[in-house]
Amino acid sequence: MGDEAHRYxxxxxxxxxxxxxxxxxxxxxxxxxxxxxxIASGTLVGLYQR
Incomplete structure (x- = not known):
């Protein structure tokens, strides 16, 4: 139940x-x-699912 998973x-x-x-x-x-x-960068991805 709930919303579909989404990413931040x-x-x-x-x-x-x-x-x-x-x-x-x-x-x-x-x-x-x-x-x-x-001088540097990166990406953090968080997955949220209810």
Missing amino acids: FFRLCALPAPVSLPDEARADDVHDVLDEQQ
Whole structure:
């Protein structure tokens, strides 16, 4: 019973130093910084089923 299984994707990024972004930063702003500065990344996938 219940809903079909569904997945949650979490993108993990390693940066060489802390990043400063303005309070009003949008997702596109964050993605731009990550694309420029990340030194490694990985994806964690979680499966949820009731």
